[in-house]
Amino acid sequence: MVAVRERRPRLARFLLPCLLAIWPAWAQETVALPEPVPTTSSRTFDPHHTRFGFELRTRWGQRVSGQFPQYEGEVSTLADGRHRVRIVLRTGGVVVSGSDRYTALARGPNFFDAQHYPYIEFVSEPHPDTLVRTGGRMRGRLSMHGVTRMETFMLSQADCERPGRDCDVLATGSISREDYGLDGWQFALADRVRFMLRVRLVETAQ
Template sequence: MTGSLGRDLLLCAALALPGLASADSAQPAPVQGFDPAHTRFGFELRTRWGQKVAGDFPRYEGEVETLPDGRRTVRIRLATGAVRVGDSERHTRLARGPRFFDAERYPLIEFVSEPHPYALVQDGGRLRGKLTMHGVSRIETFVIDPAGCARPGRDCDVVARGSVSRADYGLDGWQFALLDRVRFTLRVRLRPEPPP
């Protein structure tokens, strides 16, 4: 009885020690940046006459942080001063101007996701997080497509889509011409891993 109890206690200690060691080591969580060769951030609006207005954010910062429990957090910052609307200089100027993204006052659109399991980028599903745009922060949800490969973010893009209300963020310019919803599309791939 005593020998069995002793073995059980030793087994419990052996199982617990690795967890304690990793908690006490306080190693910084690995952070992986986005690969600019593959990553794209686009948006789309519709006019009241059914036309599509599409643009993109060619300048951005972003990373995926792996937390100690294995979940991930995504951080994205889009530069509104670099936004482009198709090949139109006029529409690009209007998008950056005070009646829309107002890049001079609000130079960044930021999104910070809630922690999520890695399985989300494999199986697809809803990704919630805080979106800050035009000086307003709100919780929004993006939908991630199921992965098209075994290592999403490495061998293929992670694709997410979501739409937000312009009215929620005070983007009230051009109401006579544009509908309320802004649809965002994100295609993200991580920087290649360095060779061993």
């Protein structure tokens, strides 16, 4: 019993310097996590000009196109001058062009499954306000069908000085259905889904 009691102080004296040596690196890694950047203003989507669509191809090369007429979101200006985009699409309102049957199937359990997953959300990483003029890659977090992944949309170069106000902001992005568990009709539909965005903005009422 005496020998056991003597080992505990020795063990503590050995472990304490090790823990102290490890702790600063762990603490530094935790503190380094980025903090949210405050928002100074935001603009919402102009319903007269904004369109959110998608497109798939069948195994036979036919094109299937659809729209999300029910949506919400905003483009926020952050305190450091960068912008952040948030888009929420309502899957229960999705419409497949020219087909009531395909519209019902798209909303149903074998595809977007609007009953269990009523929203698709995209939140971009903060990016320079010049991106909408020059065009380029916009990365962000896409949440769909119970899965969240980082995806990239490609913005087209603007053809006016104030894109989003005087002309549309255009963007496209392609995702894999397999990545999000959208595995319905694999025998008939290709894996890739292409999203298309055409956006105008209006100032948010204060």
